[in-house]
Amino acid sequence: MGISERKERDKQEMRTKIIDAAISMFLTEGYEKTSIRNIAEKIEYSPATIYLYYKDKDELLYEVQRQAFEKLELEFHEKVTSADPMERLEQLCYTYVRFGKNNKEMYDLMFMMKAPMNCVEEDETWNNNTDSFDFLVKCLSDCMENNLLRFDNVMTAALSVWSMGHGLVSLDVSCRFKAMQMDETSINIAIEEAIGQYLKLIKA
Amino acid sequence: MGISERKERDKQEMRTKIIDAAISMFLTEGYEKTSIRNIAEKIEYSPATIYLYYKDKDELLYEVQRQAFEKLELEFHEKVTSADPMERLEQLCYTYVRFGKNNKEMYDLMFMMKAPMNCVEEDETWNNNTDSFDFLVKCLSDCMENNLLRFDNVMTAALSVWSMGHGLVSLDVSCRFKAMQMDETSINIAIEEAIGQYLKLIKA
DNA sequence: TTAAAATATAAACACTGTTTATTAAATTTG
DNA sequence: CAAATTTAATAAACAGTGTTTATATTTTAA
Numbered sequence: 001m002g003i004s005e006r007k008e009r010d011k012q013e014m015r016t017k018i019i020d021a022a023i024s025m026f027l028t029e030g031y032e033k034t035s036i037r038n039i040a041e042k043i044e045y046s047p048a049t050i051y052l053y054y055k056d057k058d059e060l061l062y063e064v065q066r067q068a069f070e071k072l073e074l075e076f077h078e079k080v081t082s083a084d085p086m087e088r089l090e091q092l093c094y095t096y097v098r099f100g101k102n103n104k105e106m107y108d109l110m111f112m113m114k115a116p117m118n119c120v121e122e123d124e125t126w127n128n129n130t131d132s133f134d135f136l137v138k139c140l141s142d143c144m145e146n147n148l149l150r151f152d153n154v155m156t157a158a159l160s161v162w163s164m165g166h167g168l169v170s171l172d173v174s175c176r177f178k179a180m181q182m183d184e185t186s187i188n189i190a191i192e193e194a195i196g197q198y199l200k201l202i203k204a
Numbered sequence: 205m206g207i208s209e210r211k212e213r214d215k216q217e218m219r220t221k222i223i224d225a226a227i228s229m230f231l232t233e234g235y236e237k238t239s240i241r242n243i244a245e246k247i248e249y250s251p252a253t254i255y256l257y258y259k260d261k262d263e264l265l266y267e268v269q270r271q272a273f274e275k276l277e278l279e280f281h282e283k284v285t286s287a288d289p290m291e292r293l294e295q296l297c298y299t300y301v302r303f304g305k306n307n308k309e310m311y312d313l314m315f316m317m318k319a320p321m322n323c324v325e326e327d328e329t330w331n332n333n334t335d336s337f338d339f340l341v342k343c344l345s346d347c348m349e350n351n352l353l354r355f356d357n358v359m360t361a362a363l364s365v366w367s368m369g370h371g372l373v374s375l376d377v378s379c380r381f382k383a384m385q386m387d388e389t390s391i392n393i394a395i396e397e398a399i400g401q402y403l404k405l406i407k408a
Numbered sequence: 409t410t411a412a413a414a415t416a417t418a419a420a421c422a423c424t425g426t427t428t429a430t431t432a433a434a435t436t437t438g
Numbered sequence: 439c440a441a442a443t444t445t446a447a448t449a450a451a452c453a454g455t456g457t458t459t460a461t462a463t464t465t466t467a468a
Contacts, residue, residue: 048418049417159391
């Protein structure tokens with residue numbers, strides 16, 4: 001029965017073909033400005049064909065998000081290498097913010113896009129990013145077990161650290177730091193300073 | 205020459221009619237899902253008429269943002285009333301976060317929408333929100349002049365405080381706290397805790 | 409080789425923001 | 439007051455969107 005296996009391979013190949021085109025276009029043009037027709041044109045298939053492999057445009061986004069979170073997690077495992085818990089936390093924070101700044105469009109798809117989150121729904125779909133989040137929680141627990149942090153609740157700690165990191169990145173990604181009359185390099189410096197400062201503040 | 209004045213009044217009235225419809229629809233349905241045709245239908249005019257009063261859909265958004273920032277500033281002046289600088293900072297932080305949580309769709313238009321910021325352009329358009337930001341800077345300066353804060357640079361301080369506040373609100377608005385397996389009330393409590401915690405941390 | 413199943417697509421539907429040519433109304437001028 | 443002109447509103451069209459359906463085309467099974 002090699003035939004049905006080859007068919008399955010072909011199907012996966014096609015899905016990959018589509019998602020690769022989608023990724024590259026989402027990242028260069030953004031989600032909204034990328035149309036199914038454009039993706040279809042890029043892979044030289046008709047628009048309707050895409051709907052044989054993905055339910056709708058949102059499902060393309062979910063898959064892209066999945067891969068993006070994989071990439072973030074990989075970055076964590078590559079860059080958060082210290083044995084010292086506190087040093088690990090520092091590496092984690094800098095890695096997170098730099099990941100956002102180096103992959104702005106991707107960061108937008110992961111953490112800022114509101115459209116397909118659909119606050120209401122129950123969603124199996126959004127079991128994403130828990131890995132990365134768990135990574136943070138683990139790191140914070142390690143610090144707090146050794147009384148290295150001025151937090152008394154791990155979840156509040158995680159919420160705080162994440163919010164600080166996300167605040168810095170997302171205001172930058174959405175260009176809101178324009179409100180501060182500073183040039184780009186000054187802002188970049190200030191952002192790194194802010195992280196360092198924050199890390200000092202939360203140290204016990 | 206009362207005629208041209210009445211015409212000017214009529215024109216303003218029409219602009220108000222349009223923007224009021226736009227606001228209410230942006231806030232209930234969101235910017236993307238609100239169409240010019242829907243707005244036109246609501247005010248019982250043809251879609252093309254709107255273009256006689258506003259250049260395009262983005263210009264509607266800019267006007268809505270302007271009014272939203274006015275509302276935030278008003279809230280600041282209403283709720284940030286203490287004479288004590290440090291107490292003022294606390295009031296400011298809580299006011300900001302609660303404003304975001306009570307006006308999620310509006311907060312999205314103000315601080316999260318990427319579309320019409322157009323990072324590149326020079327924009328006179330985006331002289332918004334500087335008032336609110338200046339309010340924060342003033343508040344922080346007052347604190348720091350009295351050595352009440354563990355910051356040594358006002359701009360870094362402003363960047364940090366804003367990022368923390370924005371991080372908390374925007375992750376909530378965009379439903380990303382779903383990654384933490386917590387119910388809504390727990391998250392709301394944790395957010396308020398995080399602010400209190402942060403304020404303690406930055407106190408000298 | 410023919411019948412059946414899987415795959416791809418053209419065409420259509422109901423939308424979108426925006427522009428243009430046309431019509432209707434209000435105002436100014438002779 | 440009537441005619442000419444400016445102003446205001448719109449219908450219709452353009453080029454685009456996500457998505458569905460009915461129609462080929464190709465591949466597999468009998």
